Amino acid sequence: MEGTAGAAARPRRRRKEARPAELLEAAVEVFAEKGFAAARLEEVARRAGVSKGTAYLYFPTKEALFKAAIREIVLTRLAMGEREVEAWQGSSAVLLRRMLEQWAQLVRSRQGGLLKLIVAEARNFPDLAAWYQAEVGERGNRLLAVVLRRGIERGEFRAGDVEAMAHIVACPMAFRAIWSNSVGCYETLPLSDERFYDSYFSLMLAALRPEPQETPDTQETKE
Amino acid sequence: MEGTAGAAARPRRRRKEARPAELLEAAVEVFAEKGFAAARLEEVARRAGVSKGTAYLYFPTKEALFKAAIREIVLTRLAMGEREVEAWQGSSAVLLRRMLEQWAQLVRSRQGGLLKLIVAEARNFPDLAAWYQAEVGERGNRLLAVVLRRGIERGEFRAGDVEAMAHIVACPMAFRAIWSNSVGCYETLPLSDERFYDSYFSLMLAALRPEPQETPDTQETKE
DNA sequence: CGCCTTACTGACCGCCCGGTCAGTCAACCT
DNA sequence: AGGTTGACTGACCGGGCGGTCAGTAAGGCG
Numbered sequence: 261m262e263g264t265a266g267a268a269a270r271p272r273r274r275r276k277e278a279r280p281a282e283l284l285e286a287a288v289e290v291f292a293e294k295g296f297a298a299a300r301l302e303e304v305a306r307r308a309g310v311s312k313g314t315a316y317l318y319f320p321t322k323e324a325l326f327k328a329a330i331r332e333i334v335l336t337r338l339a340m341g342e343r344e345v346e347a348w349q350g351s352s353a354v355l356l357r358r359m360l361e362q363w364a365q366l367v368r369s370r371q372g373g374l375l376k377l378i379v380a381e382a383r384n385f386p387d388l389a390a391w392y393q394a395e396v397g398e399r400g401n402r403l404l405a406v407v408l409r410r411g412i413e414r415g416e417f418r419a420g421d422v423e424a425m426a427h428i429v430a431c432p433m434a435f436r437a438i439w440s441n442s443v444g445c446y447e448t449l450p451l452s453d454e455r456f457y458d459s460y461f462s463l464m465l466a467a468l469r470p471e472p473q474e475t476p477d478t479q480e481t482k483e
Numbered sequence: 484m485e486g487t488a489g490a491a492a493r494p495r496r497r498r499k500e501a502r503p504a505e506l507l508e509a510a511v512e513v514f515a516e517k518g519f520a521a522a523r524l525e526e527v528a529r530r531a532g533v534s535k536g537t538a539y540l541y542f543p544t545k546e547a548l549f550k551a552a553i554r555e556i557v558l559t560r561l562a563m564g565e566r567e568v569e570a571w572q573g574s575s576a577v578l579l580r581r582m583l584e585q586w587a588q589l590v591r592s593r594q595g596g597l598l599k600l601i602v603a604e605a606r607n608f609p610d611l612a613a614w615y616q617a618e619v620g621e622r623g624n625r626l627l628a629v630v631l632r633r634g635i636e637r638g639e640f641r642a643g644d645v646e647a648m649a650h651i652v653a654c655p656m657a658f659r660a661i662w663s664n665s666v667g668c669y670e671t672l673p674l675s676d677e678r679f680y681d682s683y684f685s686l687m688l689a690a691l692r693p694e695p696q697e698t699p700d701t702q703e704t705k706e
Numbered sequence: 707c708g709c710c711t712t713a714c715t716g717a718c719c720g721c722c723c724g725g726t727c728a729g730t731c732a733a734c735c736t
Numbered sequence: 737a738g739g740t741t742g743a744c745t746g747a748c749c750g751g752g753c754g755g756t757c758a759g760t761a762a763g764g765c766g
Contacts, residue, residue, distance in 0.1 A: 271732090272730090272731070272732070272743090272744065272745075273732070273733095273743090273744090274731095274732055274733065274742080274743050274744075275743085276742090276743065279743090279744095293606050294520075294606065294607060295518050295519075295520060295521075295603060295604070295607070296518075296521070297517075297518060297520035297521035298518075298519070298520035298607060300722095300723070300724090301723080301724065301725085302723080302724095310744075310745090311744070311745050311746065312723095312724090312725090312745090312746080313725090313726080313727085313744070313745055313746065314743080314744055314745075316724090316725065316726080317743070317744075320725095321724085321725080322724065322725090376602060376603070378665075378666065379599060379602065379603065379661055379662070379665040379666065380518060380599070380602065380603030380604075380665070381518070381603075382665035382666045382668065382669070383516050383517065383665060383668055383669075384517060384518070384521060386668075386669040389665070389666040389668070389669050389670060390669055390670045392666060393666050393667075393670040393673075394670070397666070397673075398673055401673070418689075420682065420685070420686075421678060421681070421682050423673075423674070424674055424678045424679060424681070424682035424683075425682055425686060427674055427679070427682075428655050428679075428682055428683050428686050429686075431654050431655035431658040431659070432651050432654035432655070432658075434658050435654040435655075435657050435658040435661075436654070438602055438658075438661060439602070442601075442602040442603070442605035442606060442612070443601065443602065443605045443612040443615060443616050443620070444616075445605065445606055445609075445612070446605070446606075446609040446612050446613055447612060447613045447616040447617070450616075450620075450621055450624070450646075451646070451647055451650055455644060455647045456647060456650070456651075458644070458647070459643065459644050459647035459648055459650075459651055460647075460651050462643070463643075463648060463651050463652075463690040463691075464690065466641070466689065466690045466691075466692070467686040467687065467689045467690035468686075468689075469689070472695040494762090495713090495714065495715075495760090495761070495762070496713090496714090496762075497712080497713050497714075497761095497762055497763065498713085499712090499713065502713090502714095523752095523753070523754095524753080524754065524755085525753080525754095533714075533715090534714070534715050534716060535715090535716080535754090535755085536714070536715055536716065536755095536756080536757085537713080537714055537715075539754090539755065539756080540713075540714075543755095544754085544755080545754065545755090707766100708765105708766095709764105709765090709766090710763105710764090710765085711762100711763095711764085711765100712761100712762090712763095713760105713761095713762080713763100714759105714760080714761085714762090715757105715758105715759085715760075715761095716757100716758105716759095716760105717756105717757095717758095717759105718755105718756080718757090718758105719754105719755090719756080719757105720753105720754095720755095721752105721753095721754090721755105722751105722752095722753090722754100723750105723751100723752095724749105724750095724751095724752105725748105725749090725750095726747105726748080726749080727745105727746100727747100727748090728745105728746105728747100728748105729744105729745085729746100729747105730743100730744080730745075730746105731742105731743090731744085731745095732741105732742095732743080732744090733740105733741090733742100733743095734739105734740090734741085735738105735739085735740085735741100736737105736738095736739090736740105
């Protein structure tokens with residue numbers, strides 16, 4: 261926070277402890293904005309309030325800084341969600357909605373561009389892609405699947421291929437995370453947050469609703 | 484096709500007509516793989532079976548080639564869809580499924596990485612982002628909305644915020660288009676195409692299904 | 707068959723940025 | 737205060753790539 265703002269006329273100061281975190285935060289911002297290759301280390305350093313040389317005191321290469329930034333920011337978020345799911349007492353629909361809303365909040369934050377960054381650089385950093393898929397993608401999906409399974413057992417949701425359903429339920433959020441931090445940055449999104457989330461939750465809950473007792477496909481075509 | 488494959492020991496040939504298209508195709512491939520900044524013009528030229536100098540005979544700068552490639556590839560696809568929707572006679576659910584399947588096919592093609600490319604470079608090329616949003620994103624969404632509106636009028640789908648619903652229905656496809664051309668390139672996707680599409684179609688059709696006649700939200704409020 | 711046009715080549719240039727390191731000065735110790 | 741450490745700086749280097757252009761030969765024409 262401090263590095264980003266007060267870069268002007270700063271007297272040279274020694275702050276060994278705070279530097280790495282400031283650099284990582286600045287790095288995620290710049291990398292998410294420009295992509296790895298187009299990002300300039302001098303700009304990362306400037307936003308962190310130090311000179312380029314300083315960055316190299318803490319990270320040996322541009323690539324190391326890049327990977328450290330992603331790993332650093334990503335962790336510790338799912339753990340919170342996992343704890344909440346375990347402790348939850350109320351209805352599964354509300355739990356589901358709560359989780360998605362927390363994700364939405366993350367998307368709007370400073371680090372919202374992270375998923376886009378991963379996607380953009382996956383083919384240049386296959387090891388990073390594999391790590392992300394396993395450690396974040398799959399783990400998040402498992403968490404959602406737990407919620408769905410719980411809802412099915414309680415009779416709130418209809419049964420089905422739980423993991424696939426979890427994945428598809430997550431897709432609109434994931435897509436919005438990517439889109440609103442790329443194309444949506446310049447062209448205002450055609451769909452307001454409110455309309456998007458209203459329709460999103462209502463469609464997903466409708467999709468998960470148990471089948472009606474009679475055959476579902478339009479016995480009488482109303483009109 | 485010819486440029487990509489037979490680059491070895493090619494005798495120098497004059498083919499003024501075919502060059503631009505070959506260069507554009509190679510360009511989309513390389514740009515989608517590496518991103519704009521990391522892509523090398525020499526590699527684009529090599530895949531098109533020519534030398535770097537030749538590329539500059541047809542496109543003045545790297546950026547011009549980049550934008551031409553995207554615009555070229557993107558167009559003429561929606562028009563087909565629009566014609567099909569207009570002429571369709573059968574059920575809206577089948578039409579919807581057909582459209583999504585055609586999109587899925589496009590994603591698996593050589594140009595599948597295009598959406599990922601747009602997303603990755605949007606912040607470096609704001610004008611391109613705006614153009615894409617308006618000319619492709621919104622137009623595609625309008626097309627889907629037409630299908631939904633048709634389904635609602637025929638009593639096949641439930642009413643609602645049609646444009647928002649169209650957007651959300653499209654999200655899983657869009658996300659898969661991006662993901663399978665980035666992270667999914669190296670880590671095999673945890674969900675097979677078959678499972679994904681099965682659950683996708685079934686969830687979306689369930690979401691669009693008209694409300695049951697009794698009050699939808701669990702007549703006895705448990706919890 | 708020889709000449710001319712021009713599509714095509716690839717060696718070359720200059721800039722830009724990742725990475726280095728000799729020097730500087732803030733902070734702490736005594 | 738003076739000395740010492742080591743966090744920090746920024747000028748510098750070298751390589752790599754976007755972009756150029758003088759030269760080469762394919763192909764058409766008389």
